[in-house]
Amino acid sequence: MGILAGAAVGVLLHQVSAVRADLEKAMTLVPELRAELGAGNQDGSNELFAQMQESTSNARATATGPLWKAASAVPVLGANFGAVTEVAVSADDVVDRAVAPLLNQYDSLDWETLSPTDGRIDVAQLEEAAPSIMSAANTVRLSQDRLASIDLTRLLPEVADPIRSATQQLQSVNSALGTASSAAKLMPAMLGADGERNYLLLIQNSAEVRATGGIPGALAMLTVNDGQISLSDQSSAAAIEAFRPALKVDEEQERLYTGRLGTQMQNVNLTPHFPTAAETAKRMWEERHPGKTVDGVLALDPVVLAHLLEATGPVDLADPAVVQLIDGTSLPVSLTKENVVSTLLSDVYREIKEPAAQDAYFAAVAASVFSAFTDGLGDSTQLVQALTTSVQEHRLYLWSSDKGEQDIISSTALAGSVTGPNAGGASFGVYFNDGTGAKMDYYASRTVQLVQTCDPNGYSHYNVQLTVGNTAPQDAATSLPAYVTGAGVYGVEPGHFRTNYVVYGPAQALVESAQINGTAVPFGAGKHGQRPVGTVTLELAPGETAVIDLEFSRVVQDSEPKLQVTPSIQAVRDVVLPAKTSESCE
Structure with a gap:
């Protein structure tokens, strides 16, 4: 034996x-x-x-x-x-x-x-x-x-x-x-196989951060019919007159983000829940453009344009009015993957003083890159990879007014949903909303990390730690344009930036406390779809760095933790640091 x-x-x-x-x-x-x-x-x-x-x-x-x-x-x-x-x-x-x-x-x-x-x-x-x-x-x-x-x-x-x-x-x-x-199921109908579709395109400006990326600065209407794509009605959020009284939005989100969600196009994405932002943007556009129906909303940021330019190669501006506008400036006529982000989020404010002209240049760049994409420039495999990367980094969002289509989209990263099936388990979200009223987020440096501890009752506790720095030059108050610093209009000293950090924990967990540099601070508390939400405001001067900690308790740990953050000019891999686990969980 x-x-x-x-x-x-x-x-x-x-x-x-x-x-x-x-x-x-x-x-x-x-x-x-x-x-x-x-x-x-x-x-x-x-x-x-x-x-x-x-x-x-x-x-x-x-x-x-x-x-x-x-x-x-x-x-x-x-x-x-x-x-x-x-x-x-x-x-x-x-x-x-x-x-x-x-x-x-x-x-x-x-x-x-x-x-x-x-x-x-x-x-x-x-x-x-x-x-x-x-x-x-x-x-x-x-x-x-x-x-x-x-x-x-x-x-x-x-x-x-x-x-x-x-x-x-x-x-x-x-x-x-x-x-x-989902794309295989959705694309034929959404590309107009059954008739013309109109999509509102939001170009998010990351220099003035919002929860889903940045303020919707440049706007355009994307029309598709039997696969044929055209861009029209180029405009800007500033051209959409504010709504008084504000449009009605979801009450739970209004309590978290105030009625400003329904007041201005620039504020529809104070909420990180893109379906709400998109539906509100649709209503605003239709109110200001009677007779024009929006069938869906698409949002992207300048980093998406950089990804596309990597596939298409350099793109030249073709609009004579825009070329004339930048004549005598250092702004490029030819956009590349290397220069498009810094051009749109920094250089344009130094070279062009009028906000309307800045928006026109921003829109022209986006339209030129879009035209290169739709004209089929570049390698098709690289183009698909550019879009895939943009989705994975949460820089590209899509919403459809058709409920059946939206139900399919909601199961994907394109949805930008912070509630529902994708928000299950140990899901955390850290979102940034500008409080400066200017374009200082180009100089923001941020990292986010989850630190887990465990208790004998089987619950996990998570500390969500943000490290934030202001990389603007020491003389930012005078060396940067007033349009970038805000010139103190909203009570923020020029050169400083103020940000509201909105942190979502897992459903049924509790947000317990908040600290800045180890000192307890007041924080806003609320709920969104059974998820606890804590909000902390931080203002930093040039060269300053601070650490924010928000503690979440009673987390039911049934999977590896997930962390989503507002996309910025930083690579997501540089912002989201690997989670840490204490010895109490071993």
């Missing part, structure tokens, strides 16, 4: 080594497959996929065999074998039911037709690919759920750490595929 037991252990150890090798090989092939697909190498892609398929199939066969199942039943140590089985099954499912059909579709698609050409998008092929994309998205979602359900606290670190990493990777893939699946 001892000899048989020893032999079984020997075989099991060999199987452990084999499963690990197969899964590691499959993972190392992923970036190679992505590179081959990007290069359009069909033969190379198919060869790598065959190797990946063989590896995951072998791992699954071993990890679901009788000896492995027996090992899974062993107390304590068995949980590790059971967890690896879940990983092997998930990996094989993803390869067979997600990668395989998508690879077949990739080989058959003409990707050039999926990006605009001569102002038109042909979505017929995307309609054909939709079933495969939706099936793949469902497979990845189920696999992610399977791994997320594993209790990592019962596992050895050597097993838990790779599973945690795999779950995070699947979450990223799930998000991207979910967006692609």
